[in-house]
Amino acid sequence: xxxxxxxxxxxxxxxxxxxxxxxxxxxxxxxxxxxxxxxxxxxxxxxxxxxxxxxxxxxxxxxxxxxxxxxxxxxxxxxxxxxxxxxxxxxxxxxxxxxxxxxxxxxxxxxxxxxxxxxxxxxxxxxxxxxxxxxxxxxxxxxxxxxxxxxxxxxxxxxxxxxxxxxxxxxxxxxxxxxxxxxxxxxxxxxxxxxxxxxxxxxxxxxxxxxxxxxxxxxxxxxxxxxxxxxxxxxxxxxxxxxxxxxxxxxxxxxxxxxxxxxxxxxxxxxxxxxxxxxxxxxxxxxxxxxxxxxxxxxxxxxxxxxxxxxxxxxxxxxxxxxxxxxxxxxxxxxxxxxxxxxxxxxxxxxxxxxxxxxxxxxxxxxxxxxxxxx
Numbered sequence: 001x002x003x004x005x006x007x008x009x010x011x012x013x014x015x016x017x018x019x020x021x022x023x024x025x026x027x028x029x030x031x032x033x034x035x036x037x038x039x040x041x042x043x044x045x046x047x048x049x050x051x052x053x054x055x056x057x058x059x060x061x062x063x064x065x066x067x068x069x070x071x072x073x074x075x076x077x078x079x080x081x082x083x084x085x086x087x088x089x090x091x092x093x094x095x096x097x098x099x100x101x102x103x104x105x106x107x108x109x110x111x112x113x114x115x116x117x118x119x120x121x122x123x124x125x126x127x128x129x130x131x132x133x134x135x136x137x138x139x140x141x142x143x144x145x146x147x148x149x150x151x152x153x154x155x156x157x158x159x160x161x162x163x164x165x166x167x168x169x170x171x172x173x174x175x176x177x178x179x180x181x182x183x184x185x186x187x188x189x190x191x192x193x194x195x196x197x198x199x200x201x202x203x204x205x206x207x208x209x210x211x212x213x214x215x216x217x218x219x220x221x222x223x224x225x226x227x228x229x230x231x232x233x234x235x236x237x238x239x240x241x242x243x244x245x246x247x248x249x250x251x252x253x254x255x256x257x258x259x260x261x262x263x264x265x266x267x268x269x270x271x272x273x274x275x276x277x278x279x280x281x282x283x284x285x286x287x288x289x290x291x292x293x294x295x296x297x298x299x300x301x302x303x304x305x306x307x308x309x310x311x312x313x314x315x316x317x318x319x320x321x322x323x324x325x326x327x328x329x330x331x332x333x334x335x336x337x338x339x340x341x342x343x344x345x346x347x348x349x350x351x352x353x354x355x356x357x358x359x360x361x362x363x364x365x366x367x368x369x370x371x372x373x374x375x
Contacts, residue, residue: 001340002201002310004278005375006244006271006325009208009232011317012346013188018181020046022158023057025180027064029154031101033086034093039068039101048107058143059118061151066128066139067105072096073130083134085150115259119143146171146224160226168226181228187236188368194237196372205242205278206233207271207314207321209264212247215284225250242283244274252287265320269294271328279306299335309338315371317346319356344371 010016024041031039041064049060065085069092073079076095081088110125112118122128123140131139142148146156146169154175157165161179166172189197198204212229213222229245246264253260263269269290277286289302312332314325322343329341345357345364357364365371 002203002307003375004203004205004275004310004312005197006205006207006274006278006312006314006321007238008314008316008318008321009206009210009229009245011348012315013206013236013238014232015186015188015348017184017186018159018179019057021180021184022155023060023064025158025177026057026061026151026155027068029158029175030065030085030089031068033089034096035090036093036096036101042104045105045107052109053112054118056117057155058149058152061155062119062139062143062149063107063122064105065151066122066131066136067107068102070128070130071102071106077130079132081132081135083132083138085135085139088135117143156226159228164227168222168224170223179231181231182235185232185235189236190368191237193368193372196375198238203278204238205244205274207265207274207316207324208243208245209320210245212243212245214251215248215287216243217282217284218251222247242274242277242281242286244270244277244283244286248273248283248287252291256291263290263294266323266327268324268327268331271314271321271324272331275312275328275332276303276306293331299331303332303335306332306337308336311340311342313342313344313375315344315346317348317353319360319362322360322362344375346371 007013027041028039046060054060072092072095079095081091108127110122110127113121113124119140123136128136143152146152157173157175158177158180160168160181162173162176164179206229208229210229210232211226213225213227225247229243233239233241233243246260249260249263249270253263265271272293273286273290276289277283280286285302292300292302312325312329314321316322325343326341329339332339343362345353345362347353347357347364347366349366354364
């Protein structure tokens with residue numbers, strides 16, 4: 001039977017060391033502006049974020065800086081600070097006992113509100129009250145706006161490298177660095193695995209929240225679209241497969257005045273688009289077809305090219321893509337397709353991931369070697 005296989009990137013195709021390295025580097029960029037030498041970020045701190053549903057380093061970076069500055073400023077209640085992060089960091093450094101940076105940053109509990117990113121939710125709920133309000137707004141709001149957010153600009157320079165950053169955003173790099181994604185990400189696939197994965201009866205697409213270029217069929221300049229999903233596929237050896245990633249969703253959302261986050265997994269929108277893109281190789285057509293489903297609630301003729309019977313397989317390390325694919329598979333089934341939905345979990349040896357897959361009745365594997373045996 002034909003197999004359409006949707007693949008997450010981080011934790012599945014690659015071990016994502018680059019994002020963690022960029023987060024450490026971004027935090028320490030501001031620590032260095034304060035005149036301190038280094039802050040050693042605990043992995044336990046980042047695990048706590050993930051347990052709270054905070055997965056993006058674009059939120060982690062401002063929240064960590066907020067925790068650091070709030071602790072320092074709790075001893076300087078009369079501090080008057082500039083509203084920009086760079087200038088404020090230098091002023092805070094003048095108050096700092098450089099030998100006694102906090103060893104563990106306290107990030108107060110807050111509810112992640114629907115339709116808001118975590119850092120913005122923290123701002124709305126009054127977190128980090130010792131930081132002057134105007135500075136707090138600049139730190140915690142619009143964390144995905146490269147022109148507004150200083151933390152995003154710094155993080156993206158470390159992620160992409162100075163040259164790709166300048167090309168992507170048409171902004172000058174203030175940091176000279178190579179890409180930490182390229183330096184620290186590692187492929188999880190061997191040549192033998194790649195050969196089996198790309199066999200003739202397998203049709204592949206990514207299913208990832210990574211930033212990406214717009215659909216490959218768009219010829220104009222992709223200004224503002226960071227090729228992070230594409231960099232991962234080049235590393236792994238799958239550069240030719242369709243990419244269904246956040247940049248593609250941003251593109252189609254911008255055409256219709258939608259919020260791209262609402263099209264992202266666990267929404268079935270992303271898996272519907274990925275399934276059609278895997279089969280046809282046409283990313284733009286697949287996005288338009290998924291949009292037409294989104295507004296009508298029905299699969300239209302744009303999906304007719306799919307085989308009437310196929311296996312829909314998703315390989316994920318978290319439940320978001322599995323929920324998206326299960327929902328998409330059920331939509332195909334209701335439209336008359338004979339679809340066998342097969343979610344496969346990849347834990348990387350994580351007990352927490354294994355527990356999540358068990359709770360959702362998802363077969364799971366510690367590594368690709370064991371997973372490939374049943375693919």
